[in-house]
Amino acid sequence: MAPAEKKVISFTVNREPIEVAVPVTRYLVDVLREDLSMMGTKRACDQGVCGTCSVILNGKLVSSCLTLAVRADGAEIETIEGMGSLEEGLHPLQASFASHGATQCGYCTPGMIISARALLDENPDPTEEEIKDWLTGNLCRCTGYQKIIEAIRAVAEGRTEPDPPIEVEIVKAYEG
């Protein structure tokens, strides 16, 4: 097999300029994960079905598993790593997902949050229906989506905590 032709491309990821030589057949998800070691962006289908590889490219939500890296030449890319971090503080969407229990195994979560971010950028106060319409390209196998929708609605309402708080019944548990 002849190695694919390489091309040097430059773009920004979370505002940081990057220059990298990539085979013209390489997908953006591989460049992010393998070449740049940015592991926040996941992959689960390689077919554009699941949304775990979602990133924002020039303001638009794309599946990085279907985007050839060379197409990102000159682009501005945003990934989950650019939204917030444990050290510097979470983005409200990240905090809201955590406190609403909108993440279980967590594998869909970065893609979900990036997708939700793109939604709120476009429509800061989406209805439940609009959230559902938007998220059809992001699959989650654990949560049943309910708490994901609630977490996004909360941020639209300027909260990151559940409201009303999820039913809590504090009784002194009996011994053992």
Place this chain on the structure above:
Amino acid sequence: MAEAKDTGGYVVGSNQTFLDAPEKASGSAVYLDDLQMAGALVGRALRSEHVHARIVSVDAKEARKVDGVVAILTGEDLPGHPRASTHPRAMPIIAWDRVMYAGDVVALIAAETAEAAEEAVGKIRVKYEPLPVVVDPEESMAKGAPQLWEGGNLLNQAKIRKGNAEEGFRSADIIIENEYRTQSVDHLYLEVESGFAAPLPDGGFQIWNPTQQPFPVRQNVARVLGLKSDSAIRFIQTLPGGGFGGKNEASIEISVRAALLAHAAQRPVKLVYSREESLISSSKRHGTIIRSRTGATKDGRLVAAEVEIYLDKGAYSASGGDTPPAFKRATYHAVGPYDVPNVHVDVYCVHTNHPYGGQMRGPGVPQVHFACEQQMDQIAEALEMDPIELRRINGLKVGSRTSANQYLPESVGLLKTLGKVEEASGWLKRNGSSRREADGRLRGFGVASCMYGTGNAYSPAEAHVHLTRSGKIRLAAGVVDFGQGSKTVLSQIAAEAMSVPFGEFEVGVVDSQIDPFGGTSSSSRVTMQGGKAVYLAAIKAREELLRLGGHLLEVDPEDLDISNGVVQSKSHPETKITLSEIAGKFVADEMKQIGAADHIPPPAVMDKETGLGEPYEVYGFGTQAAEVLVDPDTGEIEVVGVWASHDVGKAISPMGVHQQIDGGVYMGLGFCLMEEIVQQEGRMHNPDMHGYLIPTVEDIPDRLETSIVEEHYSNGPYGAKGVGEQVTCPTAAAIANAVYDATGVRFQRLPLSPDRVAMAIAGKKN
């Protein structure tokens, strides 16, 4: 880190943000494929071209010449032809004389790059001699069927004989008899199977895997590699990106394969299956054929139930060996959560050339509930009785006996779940049945209940509590949190028992150098069985903190108490010491063990002849109602509402329980409406995510109302049982009953895909 919530001192029963949720939401959580290591090779597997064939020869000469290929293993290279477990019918790590399903591995490759591995795969020449294929479990038992295993295709059979079924049927006023079929489905965790292995300088190996059962992985890798002791393997768990039962057996086979490659290459190897490989090769929820006969008297009392079940075991035996969890559970849940005096159950677990049946969220139980809960619906209809009322009359309660004749002395919340669902769904006011909406769609309501044997009999768990140098508490319970939140729930249990704030707790991933054997994360056992070990260890840790504190304060520990993480004198409250002060004095290393305990759940006491006894120590119960709209022309079903209520003993984390119900209903909905491994003569037609459909956000009900019933269990920590699996068991039957209510057509075969539904409705009209 999220702030721990102030719950007035009580942690059990409060909602705490899951310990690892902020990390997951930030994108910094590390999954197996996120591990990168200098010098690591890429692993690849060559899969069978046939469903059933004799292997004539495997020629890897050309493949070995490919630039960048470091190691190639074929079946002949593995002395003793190891299997994934010691069971004689377990999957071969590399097939050598025969392939028995399309997922069999014929060769393994380790190469410098994915491209080189890919090229090498294409250059391995395998000659096969195709053999006849059998795919139906019932046909597989018939005379003349292709023999997959010496000794016959039947892996095992079980029965229950309680009372006298024939006499029971004679006393019945009505008898309902049907055949049901459930399909094979995949876990479809978003993270595919993946494994990492690296040789250690001392001849051992380090293994990383997102498994649900760390210690069996370690054991089997050590066994296949011929290492003297398990401790030559250091096992470190990575976060599983979903499991649902599938990352039990699959994690063993992939870890062994990665380790064999690492051994051959003497380099680290990462092996990650493609989605297609995952779908073709991984375990499936057993497909079933279920024949049910149920008798009742006019006043709605069940008098007899006869059930015959065939489970499609696929090519190989997996977890449980001769007694797979799905086989045992199908047997003991076959008649549902009801008090039936006369029971006759026969279950056959039969090999075919399909992917092997494994554990999937409630192994065997969603299938049998699909049958028995539709039987109940038909009895209610025949007797013109409300389906909830019929369940109330027959439902198990404290003092009842199960189909195994097991006496239930406590913790039976079925009737309460029925009541909650009846009320929440407005069941009695529903009167919308079979109503045609303005858009031509038909509206219907259905209900189904379930039971679930919680945990595994005689499944020991051990837990350790450590004090870290900075004065935090680190739990080591040896069980995997695969998203269900066990790190959090176990910490809540320990926090409550120790009177130490939840925010002081840390739990890592399972590491065989730190963690004791906690058992597997399966059978909804972690909260109840792992949690009980944690509770016992925490009680000891509390005593140890009092002892150490007493030492430093020069106070008799009898006079000390812990409150809010501070050790304090009862008689002189100003005399006190913090955990970090205690740690400063006594923790020289990274951490110090301050409490350890194990919990050994009761064994299953069973009578071999009759199948009667105590298969599980306690049961979870639940009820779900569904409201649907069915388009009679397109056959499309919209589930507009689900009301679900489950008895979990005690909700340590109510939020966690609600999360489990949400996810369980979601999976049940997929099982009912769309999910199916479509196969023809053992070949899969939909081995990708375009073809294998799971519910999207558009498919979930607009209304999902979940509620919790708490019937405390005296041998569970703070009364807790379990929740993870029961929540998906009644959903398919509730929806199918609702579809019948809407259309008058009974669906006995899953899934209720639009084409099937439209055809059946059209057929009924003609």
